[in-house]
Amino acid sequence: MNNAKKLLVSHAPFWHIGSAVPERHYNTIIAALPAVLMGISVFGVPALAVICLSVSSAVGWELLITRLSKRPNTVGDGNAALIGLLFGMLLPATATWWLVITGTFVAILIGKQIFGGIGGNPFNPAVLAYAIVRISWKNYFDIDAQLLNIDFAFPAFNPLVALKAFGPDAISQLNLGDLLIGHQIGGIGAVSGLAIIVGGVYLIARGFVRWEIPLAFIAGLFITAGIFHIVDPSRYAGPIFHLVAGYTLLGAFFLAPEDSSSPVNAIPMLLYGAMGGLMTMLIRNIGAYPDGVIYAILVINLINPLLDKIRPKALGKAA
Amino acid sequence: MISKKHRLIVYAVSVQLLVVAIVCYAAFPVPTPEEPIRLMYQTNAGKVLFDHQMHATVKGYALACTDCHHLHGGEEIEPVSCGVCHPPRPQGAQIPESCLDCHADAAEIEKPDIMKRSDAFHKQCIGCHEEFGKGPQSGSNNCSKCHVL
DSSP states (O other): OOOGGGGOOOOSOOOOOSOOHHHHHHHHHHHHHHHHHHHHHHHOHHHHHHHHHHHHHHHHHHHHHHHHTTOOOOGGGSHHHHHHHHHHHHSOTTOOHHHHHHHHHIIIIITTGGGTSTTOOSSOHHHHHHHHHHHHSGGGGOHHHHTTTOOOSSOOSOHHHHHHHHOGGGGTTSOHHHHHHTOSOSOTTTSOHHHHHHHHHHHHHHTSSOTHHHHHHHHHHHHHHHHHHHHOTTTSOOHHHHHHSTTHHHIIIIITTOTTTSOOSHHHHHHHHHHHHHHHHHHHHHSSOSOOHHHHHHHHHHHHHHHTTOOOOOSSOOO | OOOHHHHHHHHHHHHHHHHHHHHHHHHOOOOOOSSOSOEEEEETTEEEEEOHHHHHSTTTTOOOGGGTSOOBTTBOOOOOOGGGTSSSOOTTOOOOSBGGGTOSOGGGOSOOBOOOHHHHHHHHHHHHHHHHTOSSOOSTTOGGGTEEO
């Protein structure tokens, strides 16, 4: 554990290895691209428009707000672009332009800059913005209603809404493998669980996301959904369905592990992730919303400072 | 470490994405199909998602237009949206409120009153589903088989 070689430090001058905050954000953007491309392949050009507008408007708001508040220009760190991309991934492919621009404004101003900029935000900005605009204009987030005029080669109804309204029988015709690949309607970047997993594994392998949060999130969701399903399979769908439907995997790999709104130590990370999965299932099964991921993540963001109190004891004694 | 190079790259990419977004929004809006694919009825008892394509094409039940859209004066006409005649109608729409608004001879109209839209839908949907014995059936406990609150 205490590797002596790791503690050796040569004398100055030092050379920066080049790894910094921007690298982290750009890599997360790269990791999200497979899911975005799958979304564009499912929904077509309208999805491309939403994603492009979301990223560019988020960068625009960041530039404008930092200028107006006379703060350093942080556009180059890629955080605003990442927030814009994640927000766009949550939206339906037919989201109108003003909804996208309003959403990114909320994400950058209320989600991030109001708390002092990068690293100060207590909530994931993209998630907070989604929650605010969804409550404000809920009809624009009704996936079923928004995608009425797009022809799909697979059953075109929101599986989580169908489950909540009509029960597990309504989704029995759906093939879980198809849902995982991306044959479902939903948010642009959330339809293909497989592409999200590819991006998530890349982030974990490169060390940009610690495995504890996504894995604990999935485990928490899986166990909770499993218990509900065992208790009453006629009312509650199985855990694998909940894993591949809705925002679950996007939440586990991209939304929950956001830098400043998630814990830093191992046990808090495990608790944080597990509570996210648990809350998601509670909202889905006994709450009012068909998909609980967004609100579950806001709740675990809220308890993050408390979880961070669980930390190793400091060495030495206070005088 | 945020260099000027990073900033310039973000500016350049963002401007390009903005141009792509404007072009896509302006030139490629989602077209409204001539024949509906799916319809969403917003009702007081919750929304109802109706898969028109599934009912009307060979992908699904291959019903003829006239199985649901009725004939007019005994002749088949181009199907129109149900809401055009069945009230409540779109506000300000210049459409007949009764068959007798257009037909002068009351004797040629069997039932001049136009059925309320919800009654027409219930009659149509439930009648057909019961006839085929498939999907949601009638019954006061079965509202939530179609309506999503």
